[in-house]
Each structure stands twice: as C-alpha cells, then as structure tokens.
Amino acid sequence: MKKLSLFLILFSVLYNAQNQRFIYEYHFVRDTLNKNEVSKELMYLDISKDGSKFYSRDVFVRDSMRIAKYEKEIAATGSMNFTGIATPRKNALVSYKVFKTYPAYKISLQTRNGSDSYKVSDERKIDWKILPEKMKIGEFEAQKAISYFAGRKWMAWFSTELPFQDGPYKFHGLPGLIIKLEDESKTHQYELKAVNKYVATQPRQSKFDDEDPINITQEKYKKLFWELRDDPAKAFKEMMSKGNMGNMQDGNGSAVSAAAMIKRTENIAKEYQAKNNNLIELDLLIR
Known part of the structure; x- marks a missing residue:
C-alpha cells in the first residue's frame, strides 16, 4: 500500500511538473530562555514554472477571508468599512513571504518593518556539503546535507524522488526537494507533511491587498531593522x-x-x- 501511495504521489508530481504545493510543518522556539514553549505553523511552498513562493497557511486563509469581506462590502454598499470588517490575525505567527525566481534562484523576502512593507533581495549563496548518510522520511528516501546560513548551522534532508531544487524558507540548491530541515539547536525545524496540486488562481489577489513593497537590499534591511529596534x-x-x-x-x-x-x-x-x-x-x- 505504501509503495502504491508513493507511486501515486510521484506520478502526480512528475505529470504536473509545475504548480505543486508542498505543505511543511514548522516548529520554532521564539524565546531561548523558554525552550519548552514551541510554536507551530503550517507553511506552503508553491512551485510553478517561473519560481516558488513560501508563506504561512494561516496568513493565506486570513488574507483570503479579508479580501472576500472587502469585496462583499463593496458589492453590498458601494463602499468599504475597514473597521467593521477587519479580520484578526488569530494564530498567524509567521507573516513573511519568501520568493524564488527560476532558473537563477534569485531570492527575496517580503516582510514589514514598522509601518512599511519591504521586499528584501538576498544574494547570499548557500553552500551545501552533501553527506553519505541516508534515511527514509515519510514516503521518501532522503539524503543529508549541511550548510551554514544567516548565523546558523543547518541540516537538510533532500529527496531526489521530488525533482525540485527548492525547499523551505530561502533554502535551495540541492539535487532534490528539501523535505526536512533543522538548525543545529533544533529550535527551527521544517518537515514536509503533504503534497498537493497548486491551483494557480490562489491565493486570490485584490486591489485591496497591501501596498506594493519597497525594494531594498539585505544590507539596507539590516540597517532599518536596527533603527526600529533601537x-x-x-x-x-x-x-x-x-x-x-x-x-x-x-x-x-x-x-x-x-x-x-x-x-x-x-x-x-x-x-x-x-x-x-x-x-x-x-x-x-x-x-
């Protein structure tokens, strides 16, 4: 039965080589002085022929509900009451979005700093060392790789059975999809939980979405980060x-x-x- 399930997954992925949604469970610790309090969020990695987008399922659901309410309000009254139809950010812990463009794998992170929205380009290279260690994770045979990125040592498990050189967050560049990823402290962990076909018309776009983000470099973003922190x-x-x-x-x-x-x-x-x-x-x- 497991072999049949794996065959069906692989057939679906390879037959529809693009527009795939990979669903990861993200576990993370926000306070190192309280490591027993672990937060959890489902994350989407949507892959199309032109690139990928990595973002929170909870934010996706919230934004879809908000847009639907805006459009319903406009249709019913001809105007929009922002206060009356605001959707709370319940349970949405991860607000950033990561974009990768193919085939160059140019990386950008969309986030907020204060009241402004930014799209931060990141040209840092992720150098992987592929190790001989292998194990089965879920339905897939995976191999281990390690790298140092953004102040952490990372351990990734990738599977060549999923022919995408992509993965959670900004990580990419291995000869197969990263299906499990964790830092050395194990306070940031991603693991693939499901594979679905991605419907290209989602998430819905609307003229009521957030304003266009300001494009800046990673270096400029770090400067702004510290200005707001100070x-x-x-x-x-x-x-x-x-x-x-x-x-x-x-x-x-x-x-x-x-x-x-x-x-x-x-x-x-x-x-x-x-x-x-x-x-x-x-x-x-x-x-």
Whole structure:
C-alpha cells in the first residue's frame, strides 16, 4: 500500500511538473530562555514554472477571508468599512513571504518593518556539503546535507524522488526537494507533511491587498531593522514633532498623552524583543 501511495504521489508530481504545493510543518522556539514553549505553523511552498513562493497557511486563509469581506462590502454598499470588517490575525505567527525566481534562484523576502512593507533581495549563496548518510522520511528516501546560513548551522534532508531544487524558507540548491530541515539547536525545524496540486488562481489577489513593497537590499534591511529596534517609537516621535498625533485614548477610552503613548510603545517593543530573541536569521542580531 505504501509503495502504491508513493507511486501515486510521484506520478502526480512528475505529470504536473509545475504548480505543486508542498505543505511543511514548522516548529520554532521564539524565546531561548523558554525552550519548552514551541510554536507551530503550517507553511506552503508553491512551485510553478517561473519560481516558488513560501508563506504561512494561516496568513493565506486570513488574507483570503479579508479580501472576500472587502469585496462583499463593496458589492453590498458601494463602499468599504475597514473597521467593521477587519479580520484578526488569530494564530498567524509567521507573516513573511519568501520568493524564488527560476532558473537563477534569485531570492527575496517580503516582510514589514514598522509601518512599511519591504521586499528584501538576498544574494547570499548557500553552500551545501552533501553527506553519505541516508534515511527514509515519510514516503521518501532522503539524503543529508549541511550548510551554514544567516548565523546558523543547518541540516537538510533532500529527496531526489521530488525533482525540485527548492525547499523551505530561502533554502535551495540541492539535487532534490528539501523535505526536512533543522538548525543545529533544533529550535527551527521544517518537515514536509503533504503534497498537493497548486491551483494557480490562489491565493486570490485584490486591489485591496497591501501596498506594493519597497525594494531594498539585505544590507539596507539590516540597517532599518536596527533603527526600529533601537528606536521603536520613531514613527510616533516624527508625527508628534509635526503636530500630527491628534487625540489618543487607551483601551478604556481615557485620554493618553503623546509622551505616554511613546513610552508605552517603547516598553511593549522591549518586552517583545526580549521574548523573541531566536530569529531564524540569527545574524540579524549581530551589528
């Protein structure tokens, strides 16, 4: 039965050599001082003839629901009420998207820094050392490879039974799809769980999607990352200096001064940074 299942998977993948969706389970630790608290997210790797896109299933579902609500509101009323139809980001822990273009495998990461959206090009090369060690993972025979990238040592298991030189996040370049990937600390782990045909019309696109991201280099992004980390209330301060803060209220409806809001933003950011100290790209934390 297992051999038949493997045959059907391989037949589907090879017959439809493009437009495949590989579904990974991503386990990660956000706080190295609390390694027992492990977060989990399903991630999609959509492969087409021109490249791939890696992103969170939960964000995909949230965005699809949001777009559907926007379009329904427009159809019913002729206008859109952003406040009334906002969709909460429940359970969506991974917000970034990674794009790879074929055949050059140019890498870009779409993410937010403060209030702006960026598309960050990454020209760093991933050099793999393929090892003789092999094992079976799920339905597939896999072989081990190691590499150092973004401040971590990574161990990958790839399968030539899946003829794609791609994998989770920014990883690629092995003679088969990466079906399992983990860093040496085992605080970031991906494992392939399912293979489906990817419907090219999804996820739905809409003119109500986020604004076009700003294209920048990895070096520029790191600089912006540290600017926000050092001064998380920078945007508030700039608005205050221009007299654009307006009247602000806390959760109870009480008036809050601009200075108090800035201080609150800084405290929240410091708490977040302390509990999110295990970024997948660990070298971002090194100046």
